[in-house]
Amino acid sequence: MTNQQDMPSGAFKKEHAANYDDRWKPLAAITDALHLFSRSALTSLPDDAHILCAGVGTGADILAFAEAYPGWQFTGFDPSEDMLDVCRDRMDEAGLAGRYTLHQGYIDDLPPTAPFDGAVSFLVSHFITNAKKRAEFFRAIADRLSPGALYLTADLAADFNDPTFDDLMDIWLGTIAMAGMNAEGQANYRKMFRKEFAAHTPVEVEKMIEASGFNRPIQFYQGGLIRAWAAQKPESEPNRRFWRRL
Ligand SMILES: C[S@@+](CC[C@H](N)C(=O)[O-])C[C@H]1O[C@@H](n2cnc3c(N)ncnc32)[C@H](O)[C@@H]1O
Secondary structure (H helix, E strand, O other): OOOOOOOOOOOOOHHHHHHHHHHHHHHHHHHHHHHHHHHHHOOOOOOOOEEEEEOOOOOHHHHHHHOOOOOOEEEEEEOOHHHHHHHHHHHHHOOOOOOEEEEEOOHHHOOOOOOEEEEEEEOOHHHOOOHHHHHHHHHHHHHOEEEEEEEEEEEEOOOOOOOOHHHHHHHHHHHHHOOOOOHHHHHHHHHHEOOOEOOOOHHHHHHHHHOOOOOOOEEEEEEOOEEEEEEEOOOOOOOOOOOOOO
8 A cells, every 4th residue: 555644743734735835935936946847847748648646735736737738637636635625726716627636535545547648746755754655656656657658756855864964954944944934943844854754865766766667767856955856657669759759
C-alpha cells in the first residue's frame, strides 16, 4: 500500500486549507517560476493530454497548466477534503468546470482510469519520510502512466550532510520569514526538516525516482530548498521523441 500518512498532524485541515493560498502568496515568485519551467518541461505532451495531479491541494497545479494547454484534462487527488473544497471553488472560478475531476484519498484510492499522459506532484512526496513508502508513491504514479509519459515532481530537498547546509537553511528561513513565519515557527521548521519532511537528499530522491519505473530524472528547477525533477516513463516504441516536438 502507498497510503503514506506522514503529514504533520493538523496539516491541510480546514483553517490551514482556507488560508493556504494567501499564506504563501509572498513566495509566489518561487512557485510561479516552478510552473513556468514545468509548462516548458511538459510542452511535448499531446494537445488532449490527461494529467494526473497527485496531492493537488487547492489546485495550483491545475491552474499552472490549464490556460497554456486548453485541451488538457486533469484528474487530481488529495487526502484532505478541506484542500479539495478550496480547489473546487478555485477551478470553478477559473471557468475550468468540465476539465477536471477530483478524488479524496491517496493514490491507491483512485478508481481505475486509462493511463495518463503526464503526472505532477508538487510539494507532496517530501512529506513521505520513509524511503520505501516514498519509492512506492513514485512507483504507484509510474503504474498509472502510459509508456513515454512525463512526470514532474517538486519537493523540498537538501543535502543536509554538506557543510554549507546550515547556511543554506538560514537563507531559506529568511525567505520564509517574508511570508510571515515568526522566529518560533522558523526554529520549529529547522527541527522538523529532515525528520517530518524532506528526509532524503536530492541524490537519494533521484535514485528513488529512477528505481520506481522512470528513466533518469532531470533536475530542471531549484528555488531555495525546492527542487523539481522531470522524469519519463520508458517508451515502448524505440526512437519516439517525447521530450521535443520541434
Ligand atoms: C504543500 S501542499 C501542495 C499542494 C499543491 N500540489 C500545490 O503545489 O499547491 C501538499 C498537499 O499534498 C497532500 N498530501 C500529503 N501527503 C500526500 C500523499 N501521500 N498523497 C497525496 N497527497 C498528499 C496534502 O493534503 C496537501 O494538500
